[in-house]
Amino acid sequence: xxxxxxxxxxxxxxxxxxxxxxxxxxxxxxxxxxxxxxxxxxxxxxxxxxxxxxxxxxxxxxxxxxxxxxxxxxxxxxxxxxxxxxxxxxxxxxxxxxxxxxxxxxxxxxxxxxxxxxxxxxxxxxxxxxxxxxxxxxxxxxxxxxxxxxxxxxxxxxxxxxxxxxxxxxxxxxxxxxxxxxxxxxxxxxxxxxxxxxxxxxxxxxxxxxxxxxxxxxxxxxxxxxxxxxxxxxxxxxxxxxxxxxxxxxxxxxxxxxxxxxxxxxxxxxxxxxxxxxxxxxxxxxxxxxxxxxxxxxxxxxxxxxxxxxxxxxxxxxxxxxxxxxxxxxxxxxxxxxxxxxxxxxxxxxxxxxxxxxxxxxxxxxxxxxxxxxxxxxxxxxxxxxxxxxxxxxxxxxxxxxxxxxxxxxxxxxxxxxxxxxxxxxxxxxxxxxxxxxxxxxxxxxxxxxxxxxxxxxxxxxxxxxxxx
Ligand SMILES: [Zn+2]
Numbered sequence: 001x002x003x004x005x006x007x008x009x010x011x012x013x014x015x016x017x018x019x020x021x022x023x024x025x026x027x028x029x030x031x032x033x034x035x036x037x038x039x040x041x042x043x044x045x046x047x048x049x050x051x052x053x054x055x056x057x058x059x060x061x062x063x064x065x066x067x068x069x070x071x072x073x074x075x076x077x078x079x080x081x082x083x084x085x086x087x088x089x090x091x092x093x094x095x096x097x098x099x100x101x102x103x104x105x106x107x108x109x110x111x112x113x114x115x116x117x118x119x120x121x122x123x124x125x126x127x128x129x130x131x132x133x134x135x136x137x138x139x140x141x142x143x144x145x146x147x148x149x150x151x152x153x154x155x156x157x158x159x160x161x162x163x164x165x166x167x168x169x170x171x172x173x174x175x176x177x178x179x180x181x182x183x184x185x186x187x188x189x190x191x192x193x194x195x196x197x198x199x200x201x202x203x204x205x206x207x208x209x210x211x212x213x214x215x216x217x218x219x220x221x222x223x224x225x226x227x228x229x230x231x232x233x234x235x236x237x238x239x240x241x242x243x244x245x246x247x248x249x250x251x252x253x254x255x256x257x258x259x260x261x262x263x264x265x266x267x268x269x270x271x272x273x274x275x276x277x278x279x280x281x282x283x284x285x286x287x288x289x290x291x292x293x294x295x296x297x298x299x300x301x302x303x304x305x306x307x308x309x310x311x312x313x314x315x316x317x318x319x320x321x322x323x324x325x326x327x328x329x330x331x332x333x334x335x336x337x338x339x340x341x342x343x344x345x346x347x348x349x350x351x352x353x354x355x356x357x358x359x360x361x362x363x364x365x366x367x368x369x370x371x372x373x374x375x376x377x378x379x380x381x382x383x384x385x386x387x388x389x390x391x392x393x394x395x396x397x398x399x400x401x402x403x404x405x406x407x408x409x410x411x412x413x414x415x416x417x418x419x420x421x422x423x424x425x426x427x428x429x430x431x432x433x434x435x436x437x438x439x440x441x442x443x444x445x446x447x448x449x450x451x452x453x454x455x456x457x458x459x460x461x462x463x464x465x466x467x468x469x
Contacts, residue, residue, distance in 0.1 A: 010403060064327040352424065
């Protein structure tokens, strides 16, 4: 037997296998063999010696905003290249636009296809009644089965997007029923934010008192005060309750949970039998508000050390099942405003997702390596209906793999990450645990610091996936 690629003598890690020393043989785009350590040596056209390394299913960042600041063509190229450095082999990109998705999406696909180095899927923001009518077309013709409900656009959608919809609950009720009626599994991302509360706080003179002070840290505190934890928690519960009325809570996916309070409430709901899926982002697990400045403006904001510790506990105990990043590629000059509040929200972070979780989750003793794989790959593939094609180490599934050296320490710089942004929110941080190789559908795409994939190799993952094994 011979293979196109073999990876030998590594420790394979996945929720299905646990931790197992072994070899992987790849034929074409798929895993063809999982064998005892050393037994596939000499059988590959290309070979990777993974002695003292771990082999994981490629990381999946389900929450990116490619195209939001620089256009999709540019971001698809630079950000997917950077992703390979961090072991990310699939991303989910959110896209929202007024008007007919049927008319807009062809162009969007055309910009993506020649540029992505790795595979990708899209999630579409629902902004109007027209979008609800398009749901069957979007699923059947575009292969997109995930959507997003932005609670932070309630009331302001007509002004912001020019749509004839204030995004109130009667409208949400209509799209949840439409989604629940589909005969394929779907996913509804939810931006949890009580807009009445946060916009009133944004206008509050009480918050302005911080602005005339010269301290950066107080600047960031204003952001935290404008977006309080309870406004996130309450919104998730209220919207999740509506989804539950239509037996749709198992497809309700709370994006970027930033507050310990929200995670604790989610645990309570899950104990009561609600099936809501929770996502947090790397920055809520690895930064605190005290460390943050203009570069870290993001919605929701980074919070306290106590929030961070609670989120880690909830990642460890299973309450939070997926990790994403809310990645945006912007340049420091464009991002930074007069102060924290005036700066643009969002920052680049997909490529640091897996290394930070390995470093500050696994090495720091907060979660096991198996749990790290689950939350950065397998659970995400399940939540977005990509599993087992993605997110698993099984014969017949896509050979999207990352080989990591858990002992390698690197200092984060934009040069290391090779993306489109000229800064990282983690600039200067020492992170231990980095990919040495990243494979996309059987092709070695990144090896020892160098991206060797072909631009445009990545492709859109049509869902529901076709998987016959
Ligand atoms: Zn986002």
